[in-house]
Structures are given as structure tokens and as C-alpha cells.
Amino acid sequence: MKRKFVISIFLILICIFSISTLLYAKEIKITAENLNVRTGPGTNYETIGQVQPEDVYPVLEENGEWVQIQLDEDVTGWVHKLYTSSVTNEKNEKTTDVNQQIIAKEPKKHQSFSPLHLQGKTIVIDPGHGGRDVGAIGVRGRYESEYTLRTAQLLKQNLEQHGAIVYLTREDDRYLPLVSRVSLSNQLATDVFISIHYNSTPELPEVTGVGTFYYNDRDKELASFVQEGIINQTNMNNREIRQADLQVLRTNHQHGLLLELGFISNESEEKNIQKQVVQKAFARGIVEGLQKFFLNAPR
Ligand SMILES: [Zn+2]
Incomplete structure (x- = not known):
């Protein structure tokens, strides 16, 4: 009786040991785009970066619905299990020879962890x-002023999810002189000022497309990153990137752009602009462009 008990305890211990080695060797593959990586197991923890589909990372720890992964040599973070799938680790089963294991170089895994370039950046949306x-x-x-506010609000949400500090020059339907819009941007020493507009040429109703305008030469690259991001996310007509003498940009001491996100004088383009999916795509595109800008900007 006693002997049987000792044997079963021994077997249980072996089981626990093998389960823990299994857990240690576990890897996961990311299945969602732009999956947020956080400092802890929950959405209340700060986002430190994003990972992309097909990325494979070693699992360090599990906590409920969350897994802690090794992102880089000295960077770890948490992702939600729902957007991952487990990877069977063939490598560990094959290598039985200890010496061989030491010599064998680990194959380079597909990893594209990108830290948040927008973290702590001040953005003024106008x-x-x-x-x-x-x-x-x-x-x-319908009025352009309605559309611009809606886009600005969605963009603010998206930027904040990426850790940016965002200010709107107006939060509701009110008149605001151009001077006040610029002075907020200058006062806050904002990293980037973005004025949102929609275009119109009632005399040429067939005209469509997105345009990005900049004033200073130094903002040419920013303009092309943002325009590229918007076109990439919306598939709209890539109309123009142009230097323009616009007051909100000229009197602004900060990096600045003015976006014309399509023609509301074109019936089908206006219909498209009204869709929430398109509005969200504008926000994603602008964020994509800003990420690229900050990634390339000297620190
Ligand atoms: Zn306008």
C-alpha cells in the first residue's frame, strides 16, 4: 500500500517535470495584424509595440488568456492568446545529441516586433x-466641417492606442479662426500638426482622390509617408502630394500637413467617405505614415 503510494507520487512528479519542460520549449505564432504587445497580462497594461502574422516567439509564461513572449534578446511582452496559435517544436525532438545541440545554430525565426514610434509623441489634429x-x-x-470632425475623432482614438498624446483644435461644431489652430500647435511644441479637410469641385464632379499638402521642404518626406499610408489603407485615387502656401502650415513652427481626404463633390466618393470602414482606414493610413516618419526621424 505504502509502496504503491510512493510510486504514484514519483509518477506524478515525472509528469509535472515533463509538462514544465514542454511549456518551456513552447513557441507561438502570431495570427493577427498589428497585434499589440503589452507590459502585462491585460488590456489595462501599457502597449509597448506590435507584432505581425507569421511571427514566431518563444513563450516564457502564461497567465489566463495571456502569454508572455520573448521579443528580442532583452525585450519581453504580453499578447492575447486569441490572436496566436501554438507551434510544435520539431527542433527539440530531433536533436538528441547534447553536443550537436550546442553546435547547431538556431535558425533565424520570422520576427518583426516593432516598438511604438508614436509613444509619447504630441500630435495636434485640426x-x-x-x-x-x-x-x-x-x-x-452635408458639410465638410462634419466630416473633418468625425475623421479627427477616429484618428485621435487610433493615435492614443499607439501611445501618442493627442489634442484636437476643436472637439465640437464651432467656429475657430486659423490663427487659434496654429497657436495651439506652436504652444504645445507638437511633434506633428495635421489639418483634416475634404475637397470639392462642384464644377468638375468627376474629380476624385486624396491629396497631401506641406509647406516646409523638411515636411516633404512626412507628406509622402502619410499619403502612401492613406492610399495603402483606402485604395483611393492617389491624387497629389504638393507644396502649398497654406496659412495653418506657413505660420506653424512644427512639422505639419494638410490632408484633403477626397472629394465630397463626387457622389460615389462622398458615399464612400461616409462609411465607418473608410473613416477607420483613413486613421490607420495616417498612423502608418506617422510611424514611418518617426521611425526615420533623427532622435
Ligand atoms: Zn477645407
């Missing part, structure tokens, strides 16, 4: 027009 200045008027009588 929803064009507002109040008595309605801006352009769409095919069905």
Missing part, C-alpha cells in the same frame, strides 16, 4: 472648418 464656416458642401448637402 478638424478643418466648423460652426459658421461649414467648408465645402457635399452632393447631398
Whole structure:
């Protein structure tokens, strides 16, 4: 009886030991795009970067629905299990010879962990027009000032998810002179100022497309990154990137762009702009461009 008990304890211990070695050797593959990596097991923890589909990372620890992964030699982070799949580790089964294991170089895994380049960056978003200045008027009588506010709010949300500190020049439908829009940007010594607009040419209703405008030569690259991001995410007509003498950019001491996110004088483009998926794609595209800008910017 006693002997049987000792044997079963021994077997249980062997089981625990093999399970823990299994856990240690475990790897996961990322299955979601731009998956947030956090400092702890929960959405209340800070986001430190993003990983991409097909990336494979060693698992260090598990906690409920979350796994801690080794991102880099000295960087670890947590991702939600829902957006990962487990990887069977063939390598460990094959290498039985200890010496061989030491000599064998680990194959380079597919890893594209990108730290958040927007973390702590101050961005001022300027929803064009507002109040008595309605801006352009769409095919069905809707105002540019409505559209710009909606885009700005979605962009703010997205940027904040990436760790940026975001200010809007106006939060509701009110008139705001151009001077006030710029002075907020200058006061805050913002990293990037973005004025959001929609275009209109009622005399040429067939005209469509996205345009990005900059004033200073130093913002040419920023303009092309952001335009590229928007076109990439929306598939809209890539109309133009142009240097333009616009007051909100000229009097601004910070990096700045003015975006014309399509023509509301074109019936189908206006319809498209009204869609939430397109609005979200604008935000993603702008964020994509800004990430690239900060990645390339000298620190
Ligand atoms: Zn406008």
C-alpha cells in the first residue's frame, strides 16, 4: 500500500517535470495584424509595440488568456492568446545529441516586433472648418466641417492606442479662426500638426482622390509617408502630394500637413467617405505614415 503510494507520487512528479519542460520549449505564432504587445497580462497594461502574422516567439509564461513572449534578446511582452496559435517544436525532438545541440545554430525565426514610434509623441489634429464656416458642401448637402470632425475623432482614438498624446483644435461644431489652430500647435511644441479637410469641385464632379499638402521642404518626406499610408489603407485615387502656401502650415513652427481626404463633390466618393470602414482606414493610413516618419526621424 505504502509502496504503491510512493510510486504514484514519483509518477506524478515525472509528469509535472515533463509538462514544465514542454511549456518551456513552447513557441507561438502570431495570427493577427498589428497585434499589440503589452507590459502585462491585460488590456489595462501599457502597449509597448506590435507584432505581425507569421511571427514566431518563444513563450516564457502564461497567465489566463495571456502569454508572455520573448521579443528580442532583452525585450519581453504580453499578447492575447486569441490572436496566436501554438507551434510544435520539431527542433527539440530531433536533436538528441547534447553536443550537436550546442553546435547547431538556431535558425533565424520570422520576427518583426516593432516598438511604438508614436509613444509619447504630441500630435495636434485640426478638424478643418466648423460652426459658421461649414467648408465645402457635399452632393447631398452635408458639410465638410462634419466630416473633418468625425475623421479627427477616429484618428485621435487610433493615435492614443499607439501611445501618442493627442489634442484636437476643436472637439465640437464651432467656429475657430486659423490663427487659434496654429497657436495651439506652436504652444504645445507638437511633434506633428495635421489639418483634416475634404475637397470639392462642384464644377468638375468627376474629380476624385486624396491629396497631401506641406509647406516646409523638411515636411516633404512626412507628406509622402502619410499619403502612401492613406492610399495603402483606402485604395483611393492617389491624387497629389504638393507644396502649398497654406496659412495653418506657413505660420506653424512644427512639422505639419494638410490632408484633403477626397472629394465630397463626387457622389460615389462622398458615399464612400461616409462609411465607418473608410473613416477607420483613413486613421490607420495616417498612423502608418506617422510611424514611418518617426521611425526615420533623427532622435
Ligand atoms: Zn477645407
